[in-house]
Amino acid sequence: MLLDGDQAATVFLSYSREDQKRALPVIKALEAAGIKVWWDGLLEGGDTFLPTTEAALESADAVVVLWSKTSVLSHWVRDEATRGRERSCLVPLTIDGTHAPLGFRQFQTINISKWHGKAGAPEIERAVRAVHGFAGQAHAEPMPLPKLTGISRRALIGSGGAVLVGGAALAGWALFKPTAAMAAAGSVAVLPFRNLSGDRGKDYFSEGISEQIRSTLARNAKLLVLAPTSISTVAKDGIADLKAVAARLGVAFVLSGSVRQSGEQLRISSTLTDGKTGTSPWDEEFDKLIGDVFAVQDEIAEAVAGALAAQTVSGGKQNGTTPGGTSNLKAYDAFLRGNAYYALRSGEAAYRAALAQYEAALAEDGKFAAAHAARARTLIVITNSYGKASEFKSSYDDALESARKAVALAPDLAISQSTLGYVFVQGKLDLRAALVPFEKARQLGQGDATVMTLCGIFAAQSGRFGEAELAVARAIKLDPLNPGAHRIAGYAANCAGNWASAIDRARKAISLNPKLDGAHGIIGDALIQQGKFTEARSEYVAEPDALIRLTGLAIAASRMGDAAAAKVAADKLIAEFGDAATYQQAQIEAQSGQADEAMAKLLHAREIGDVGLALAYTDPMLAPLRARADFKQLLSGLGFG
Incomplete structure (x- = not known):
């Protein structure tokens, strides 16, 4: 039991002897965090190398591997990493930027190539958090206080609940009664x-x-x-x-x-x-x-x-206990810790700490369906918000495998079904495959606001506006003070072309949380469609999210005939986000009358897996492309229609 006095976590450190100078600061930093580290430098002259090493490898809470240009060629390091992978406790670090070898690339590698050996630095803290997670322990430092962070439009379309229910009401909550x-x-x-x-x-x-x-x-x-x-x-x-x-x-x-x-x-x-x-x-x-x-x-x-x-006359016996749970106390404790980290929504470190805890829970109970679903959602959030293009495929495949396990283990758990649908959309851009799990989630999850919001977003994206309205209304009934739910209601109204309703709902979201990301952008988008370009520009200026703000400003300036201002905003968008804003560049081109250029951007977005494409079917910004055969073909390939 690690619920009261957590004992020191233990680590087996695997590295190449040529890298020992680089390994020593890692050992020192882990020990400074209260972690007990086994490494071959501890072997005494009379120790038998192989049995001692194997015993340490099998008993450690986590296996930390230092990948480098030399260690990827070491059979010893690969064997030790393989055992860490098999035991589901592998923490991979790269000390010189070298990628992990084939067979290990499905794991998120922590890059410490620019780390200067200082304990407590962000790079090494990620490794410390991962180790504590595998040990089923809370991180030695207190959890950071929740804070609002910028969320991209990629995340807005469904990052596992991070945005759907994000942004708890602040001082303005009392404005909604x-x-x-x-x-x-x-x-x-x-x-x-x-x-x-x-x-x-x-x-x-x-x-x-x-x-x-x-x-x-x-x-x-x-x-x-x-x-x-x-x-x-x-x-x-x-x-x-x-x-x-x-x-x-x-x-x-x-x-x-x-x-x-x-x-x-x-x-x-x-x-x-x-x-x-x-x-x-x-x-x-x-x-x-x-x-x-x-x-x-x-x-x-x-x-x-x-x-x-x-x-009352409305009560009654519940339909049994929640499916997809666990009877393993250690797994349950790690799962709750993961939920606490995830709920912070305070950046990459918190999400990775949550991921480590969910994986620790699964190491204790591999049949814990809710933990599989939580792991899948967290992987998508990390990949969409912080991942590199080179990591997308392996991370999305990993998330899909976890989501499928969750459904296989607990098909009646609504969040399992909605997570599978969400991974199909966010990770695979396969909306056709997402249809069945989202429909099951809608039937099972009438009492879960997050599930209903996810279903509402998917229905709005798919053009089923009546279903979207019902799902979002249910989510708001279950969670009336959640500004994120009202924001999604505004998004759904925009998809349906109900501009006045979109503005009203987004304003309600802002009244609940004046710093909420995305809501001003929704209002700006609705005003653009009504030809109110100056008003739209003011809304975009007030938008906290840079991706949404710059896209909107470029579109508003273009529609106002200010080509110079449009170019400044578009150039800044590209400089700041690069390929991650490919879909948004297509929106700008479409609204600027450059249909061929917009299509080229959308095809490139498809090529690189830009999940912004999930918006394409009902996105009013792409209305100028709707009659094109190549646009219809793109939508069909994504599973729309």
Whole structure:
């Protein structure tokens, strides 16, 4: 058990003897992070080399391999790396920029070729986080505070929930008031359970327990279970009166609780509060061993559903516990840690830390479907936002394999199905293949705001605007204070050509979070379609995301007849994003009347796998190309129509 006092993580370091001078600073930095490192320099004269090495290789939490122009030729290093790969604990580093050899390129290699040996530097910290992840431990440093970061339009079309539910409401959340109608019978908000263990590092565990209870309740089609993003806006506001919380969220009931952990002992207290009266139709306290946490979660969800049934006509027994889970406590703990890192959405380091935790969970339980799905989504986020073109194919293939495993293990888990569909779109640009899993996700995930948002985006991209409207409306009903959900509603309206609705919905998103990426761009796009170019330009100027902002400014300037300004914006776009903005360059060309050049850009985007093409079928910026045979052929090849 690594829930209380985490023991030191252990590493087997594999490297070429010629690289020993480069290996020593790595060893020093890992040890400075509290990691115990085995390397061949520890062998004493009387040690038998092979048995000692094999024992260290088999017992280490992680195998760190230093790839270089010499080590890729070493049979010893390759054999040790192979064992790390087989044990699912490989952490590959390149010390001189050399690519990993064939057979190891499906792993994200950490480049430390420009690292100067300083412990705590970002390059080596990625390796430290990965090692802690494989050891099932939290990183030695506290998690960074969440912060809003720039998100590209590539991410906007569905980066695994990073944008779909991203951007929790800030000071402007109170501008949106849930209506009285939202407090329907059977509606409930599950607040994050408080951690009473005296260790803030255990917050992820107590909050993870409440999230698992929420997920189980959400499977009950007769209940309306609010999504966590809206809840967090109120929970962080520090409102103690649960009646006031219910009123703010527009729900009939609030489930709150606490977790106190002491060694192997676990005490979970939980209370269901009636939002109208402030009374508690059900409350319970559980004293269990930590290994019983899974049964307790199910028992609480069952009791709450029963209490709701007694209080309303809409309750009822949930449809069993959430599929795709695990009964392995170590795997569960690593999964919750991964979720905590992922929820930060604070940059590459947080996503890679999440990935390491999900992989640690899978090393403990390879049949943990929810962890497979989470790993697939995280791989896509990392690849789309931070990956190099040379890494795309192997990373996307890896994500697709994880998503398929999730579906095979838990076909009734909505997030597994939506993840598979999303990987087909984001990783493979195969919208035809995505259709079936997204339809299954839509049927299974009516209680999951993230799933419904993903389904809404896919429907909007595919031209099924009625389905998109229903899915997005459901997502907003489940998560009314989530600015990301309102932004996606604006995007869907733009796809359907409903310019006024797109503007209204995007403005609502901005009222919830004035710093939200993408919303001003949606308004600008709608204004362009109405011929309001000056107003559109003002919206693009206010857009925080550089990719969206520069694309919009180039289009607005071109439509206003200012060729010089259009060129400045387009040149800056290319200088800053290069091939990653190929699709956006096509949008600019299409809106500038350069249809042939726009098509050339789109074909190049297809060649390099630019996922912006998923927007093409309903993108109003590409309207000038719709009658072209080559454009129709491109869309057909992507699986549209």
